[in-house]
Amino acid sequence: MRMRASRLLLFLFCAMLTHAEKLGFAQRDPYVLHDCSNTGNVSSNSAYRKNVNTLLSSLSSNTQSHYGFYNFSVGENSDRVNAVTFCRADLIPIDCQNCVGTSAEELLFRCPNQKEGIVWYMNCTVRYSNNSIFGIMQFESMQHLHNIINVTDPIGTFDQVRETLLDRLRSEAAASTSTLHKFATGKASSPYFDIYALLQCTPDLNQQECSDCLNQSIAKVPTCCGPAIGVRVLTPSCNLRYENNHFYGFTLEAPPPLSSTLAPPAEGKGSNSSRTIIIVVAAVVSAVLIFCICTCIYLRMRKQRKKVEMDEINSGAESLQFDFSTIRIATDNFSDVKKLGQGGFGTVYKGKFPNGQEIAVKRLSRSSEQGDQEFKNEILLVARLQQRNLVRLLGFCFEGNERLLVYELMPNGSLDHFIFDPSKRLHLDWKFRYKIIVGIARGLQYLHEDSQFRIIHRDLKTSNVLLDKEMNPKISDFGMARLFTLDQTQANTRRIVGTYGYMAPEYAMHGHFSVKSDVFSYGVLVLEMVCGRKNNYFQNGENTENLLSHAWKNWREGTASNLIDSTLRVGSTTEIMRCIHIGLLCVQENVAERPTMASVLLMLTSYSMALSMPSRPAFLMHSIVESDISLDRSFHASQNVVSMTDPYPR
Template sequence: MTSFNVFVTTLVLAVSILSSYLSMTTEATQNPLYRFCSNTTTFNPNSPYKSNLDVVLFNLSWNAAQESDCIYQDADAGGVNGTSNYVYGNYLCRGDVNSTICHGCVLASIEFARQNCSVEKEMIVWYDEWMLRYSNQSFRSTMSVYPYFYMWNVENATEMDKFKQEVEKTMNEFASKAARSGKKFMVHEANISGFDTIYSLVQCTQDLSSDDCTKCLQNATSRFPSLLDGKRGGRVCLPSCNIRYELYRFYDVDEPPQMTPQLVSPPPPSPTDPVTVPKECESEISTIESLQFDLETIETATSRFSEDNKLGEGGFGEVFEGTLPNRQEIAVKRLSKSSSQGAEEFKNEVVLVAKLQHRNLVRLLGFCLDGGEKMLVYEFVPNKSLDYFLFDPAKQGELDWSKRHNIIGGIARGILYLHEDSRLRVIHRDLKASNILLDVDMNPKISDFGMARMFGIDQTEGNTKRIVGTYGYMAPEYAMEGLYSIKSDVFSFGVLLLEILSGRKNSGFHLTKFAPSLLAYAWNLWNEGKRLELMDPLLKDSCAANEFMRYVHIGLLCVQEDAYNRPTMSSVVHMLKSETISLSQPERPAFSVGRITQRHEFEPAPDRSLSDNGLSISTFLPR
């Protein structure tokens, strides 16, 4: 094609684009639900990458302008595939959106990307009915599950547990059918006894194989229990697929989806479907100034930090109960002037916890930086912490197997949310019984994120010279080498699990010279075929032997010395839920024979109980 012909073609397309852009409907000009612009790789505005990106966006807009029912297209440019300046891109319109609307949607996305992700090589933006993506890394025919975002309806369903099961069952049943369809798009209406009709929609990018499409949709569906938690409507959107359910008909295509639908403009999103939009985590407190309390409000709420209002204290400072003017009960964590949690850790906890929302995480209401004070304001959790019940002979009896079973599952789901389902990968680094709070129904809530670390979606581990945490719960690779990862938290969960099963602390455990820790004791009983001897005697009448032994097995898998052998929390959650999943044989747990020098170097003073004050170690450990 001559340069003149290219010019004419470009001019015609430009006129077409302008005409379409001016006539776009509100669907194509609405604000995006979520965007991701990776700042890990950027390009110069005058670079070859920018030129190749322009070509890719041009080709995508050209393809979208063709008179065809084209809901998906990809394009690439750059000369030599795989080079640093190569660009890959695609768009996906919802299956019930007609080609005219889809064209306008793609144009709106391109304009948004150019204005808001102007120098980032990797970008993805989601709207209600479409998505645009480009990157310098090839993703064609590859299932991608990160980054993602989710939304939910503000209202809870009745009979939440049953509703969650029915939704998950319904979505899983027709996901594989959708994966085998030509469009990889399907809607479904299910009449479920006791509920209104559930309307569901699933879709994959058309470059995926049927198997990968099925896996992607299953990945999205698996996030429902922890993210949407029994809401009357919700969606999860991944780069390669998306799913949504509502109790109203939100799409414009009739079943069966294999029939050619009447393509009309879809209705605007329901106003009762608010967005929970993940944003790249900011590091400054100024991003959450709306959460700041003034000192006078906190002093009034706590009766000026009265001793009668004190809930407890530890190395970090004191915790007080309080009541706000609107009668909301709160817990105020008042950091001591000598607290090891400095300004950086304080800001870390504020920013981190404010962005985390899960039923098994304690909810941060705000903070106070006033009058030389550093305070965190949390929801009030009335039943104190797990160790308050678990390690007190007078209170252990209140934790029968039903309650412990619920606590174990809740802790596991909370950690899974931090590792896989929150906005970024979060490693807690200080999971212990005193950091598990119990609400009025004895449901667990993970607390104290001052030592937590946030990772990018592709980062799996970190290293530090400053070891923070609590003796007895720290994984060996972290205590010895400063290496931490999601498997470090898995280790801590395993310790917690064995403590809950036995009613004994791991730290300071003394039974015989052959069992210097609870982990070693459990390991010895396992090898000797005496696993039931680990059971807290108070559980004998409420816990089935087979279930107990399975939970011990899972606990030992979590505390294996080699981090690589430990399961992920997603696997742990599945193991806890299903008795049909076979379990591998555990290897020796860490610290079972005293791998870390002498125990007395790390033990607290005899009169300082970790369960009473929540002390944390912040020191260098020998290598």
Template sequence: MSFFRFFLTLSVLSLLSLTTEAQNNPTYIYHVCANTTTFIRNSTYQTNLNSLLSAFSSATAINGFYNTTFGENSNRIYGLFLCRGDVSTTTCRNCVTFATGDAIQRCPVEKQVMIWYDECFLRYSNESIFSIRSDWPTVYLINTQNDTDPIRFNEVQAMAMNDAVVQAESVAKRFATKEASISGFETLYSLVQCTPDLSSKDCDWCLRLAIGQLPRCCFGQIGGRVLNPSCLVRYEIYPFYNGTSPDSVINPSASGSKPKWIPIAASLSAVLGLALLSSFAFAIWRMRNSREDKENSQEVQLLDLRGGNFVNEYSNENFHGERVEGSQEFPSIQLDIIHAATKHFCDENRLGEGGFGPVYKGTLTDGKEIAVKRLSRTSGQGLLEFKNEVMLIARLQHRNLVRLLGCCMEDNETLLVYEYMPNRSLDVFLFDSSMSVQLDWQRRFSIIIGIARGIMYLHEDSRLRIIHRDLKASNILLDGEMNPKISDFGMARIFGGNQTEANTKRVVGTYGYMAPEYAMEGLFSVKSDIFSFGVLLLEIISGKKNNGFYFYEHCESLLTFAWKLWSEAQGMQLIDPQLAESCVESEVLKCIHIGLLCVQKDPVDRPTMSSVILMLKSETITLPKPTEPAFFVGRVAAEPALPSTDNIVCSVNEVTLSNVSPR
């Protein structure tokens, strides 16, 4: 087999030496155009950009890397290119030359552009990008075929990657490859690379951060890679890089010595004969390596989970008879399909609007109804929500979680496509006196159980531990049978391993549902979701919003009002009048008790969601006594214009927050 590969390599390289590499375009992977920063056509900035791209095409790269600037002040532009460390100078130059034209085609007026190919990477920006480690955006790619022994495979891959990192950070080129044996018949090929302008420390950090993403995106897959602006890592079970110094193959050294194993054809007959032999050898090689071809063709590009962008896919799938492009987990639905389904986002199909943007109803050609979230171009949090929605909910499957069907990023549109919920959200029924009659006690109790099961799945039963961070009535959708489904995972966070809590300076969520430790200190955990569930439970029982609830005499919140009634054995006074005939008193009082346990000030005192479900379903369990609930998060409005001491009203900010610094 080794002789066969030697002969095949010899034959193919000999033929290539008689042709030009310029005939082959580089293999496009992905690009990013930051449409928040654009320039005016024919402006000074565009002139500088043209000069930069022209310089790229004629530049002499050192170690396959080159960076430069053009212009001054606000018209200054910074640019660099990086070629894969194993490609020849000719291949590098051809890739960069192609990229300079391709970048302008894909991003005609954007100031911040990144474009990746298999052979090179090109980037330019109106901000300095030199010697600065950049981990955003990150693009994941996987080969969809699983290895038969994923644990062993992952161990070998991790060790090989670590060895490659150690080698890369110690050389000026910041590039290394590593081969490792998986079994007697299978070899793992790994490659790592940083931009050479990074320090050894930054290169190490970037590579290890990228490698740390591999288990999340590619665990057990036979191929995977992570790309970001400062570094890349990749592994496959077939050789995807050159095993020898590329320039020694394509460009003999100045001393005139020939490569040891590449014969130079001396006559046309020799070339034709070699070509015939090569064709025969290639045919055999194709048959023997059909598995590698199959695996290579299965490689798909995934969502840019950290940058909020969607990768162009290799494969086409069928989405209920419609044309789609996507991977197995992240189907990308074409924009023309969504336009047709929503009648071009007409107002009559508009269902409502949230922090992400408006939501529209759509109907596919086969009659399937969908709901489409459309990122508002003025939304400050929508892009972050988008990446979280796809990263999280597409990987989670539970009857009490809304199902994400696909997404789309075309023509500056950012769209999420869900299963359609005909009864919209819980708040539509709960807080409307004419609609709430449809929610008798049996229905409300069933909704409480369903929400609790969905949260328990997120916290305890899914392969990821998810903290939702924005549980509220408007984020509970109802299907045709009024079954609850938790939605809006844009603010959710993943906990790994034994992690129990985290801290953030970016507090997001909705006042009235936030746990005090989160609202004030930025601390969140499963117990902060429990607090939100407790608020939601009391709202379902009372039919009143915690946001906007007031008790005229004492300016009490719904939580403190419920506590007062329960502690005085008057809990039934809390219930929605619509429940007077249908409620089961013992169940109502138990739910109030559980709700108060969930909203206790100290997170340690709050139950877990599995305990909540046990308490809800058990008729004999003795519940612990709750402490007084956490303080009221809100603001007190000014006194009314009429001079009366009896009409002080407490109101609460009901706006969903996207960025609030804790006090």
């Protein structure tokens, strides 16, 4: 009967954790990196690939993989597939299960026909190979990531403190005798910083192999990452992570296997009934207690996460922080009279500081965390960007539930309010349009090539281009932007964000983005400026087509002049036709054939530069995008429709 009670409590415990996950206590584990081996490919219908699909698809339901590290195999001889799952030792079983299942699905997507592959998620690793991988230390391929913010260390002791901590934890992890974990965590402090670190090896390694793997990882840290406040070094056999905040929990061991033989029940109906009542009461009390504990942990973690985010923001842009009372006074307590527009993440108000400076204040929704990452992105990126064609962030406020962004005021609002308005478009002659086209190109070139970072905007569109009092364009809304290292050319994401009509097809359908994704969006914007219409679908005779297909059709038939906005009565036809040509070069389906923004700017400003012939543009159908993304990718996109209410960035 005790065994039955234990099983019932274990079942209720797992059920409560599952329920807590649905309520938001357990978060979906984020993807970090992957690597598909170049040792050879196999066809999708081969026996080996079918074994890969079978094995990885079964990992999420295999209860053995819920407790840290396990190896699995399917097939025989040359078709044999070996796989290992590797969870962080402080993960509870339900989180390990979710992470392994998600990682296995991701690995199938990322490595569709390779013989070997590995994917690292935040809290687990899944790996498969046609070779034997159990009990073999492998350091390659090694990957690393680091925070762009460095530790504040006026006394110069950070390197020594970090090295001492990592070396101590290396020894502890390698010496572990656990059959499921070789794992160590610890903290080191100075008057100016804290370091929390976690080191772990796969438990199939012996002490020397684990020590060697972690030694190589530790040796990589100073050369790859300097004094960064957060670093991860990932290998197939071990990993290392440290942060300036407490990010790990307690180590959990697998429960012993339940016996298949149960003790015989006691005699008598009364005895059975009373014991059943005791078990039910104990189960209910345990379930309520677990739920309360989970709630407290969630609220504490949420509070700690907000504090960490605020510390990170302050360390990157402390001088830009405003008091909430100052902004409230500037906007007349966020009066409706001062409202400029409503966006996806909040409302924008006009304001004025006591010195007479006019401002635009974006007040993010207090009831949702939807814009937390976008808020942090804007502050940490835009505060460091200085270029006349980028909107200037004056400051921010992060107080209680209030999250406010303060920009310079753009008196003429956003570009879409001019170019797509039949009456206002009359005042936007070709001189102004060409000035705007060139200005946007200069801003993008700065982001891609000339700033101290390489930044991909990911949401360039007419509503994210603001106009000052002299109609100079300024690119805005960097909430979706992604930071690249200077030598990085492309990246992948599962969180696809942007606007239909402006998104490059390789990004919308597969999550691949690069500087050429922004070039595609810029090409759409140029064609919209010339034609005076949005890149949405319209009826053209008996056919339904979008602006790109319409432009391509006219270009091939030699009637590109039909594309020119009828309100453009004055302007250089040669210059306008050249812009149509450049726009079509930017939206080519082949990513490699699209020009860089530096080349685009040269084409716009130097007529001596000959233009190549454009190839077929990407006709991205709305329905295709939705059906493709709905399969397994998270997606956040707005429709490219005519009605817009947000003259400032979302």
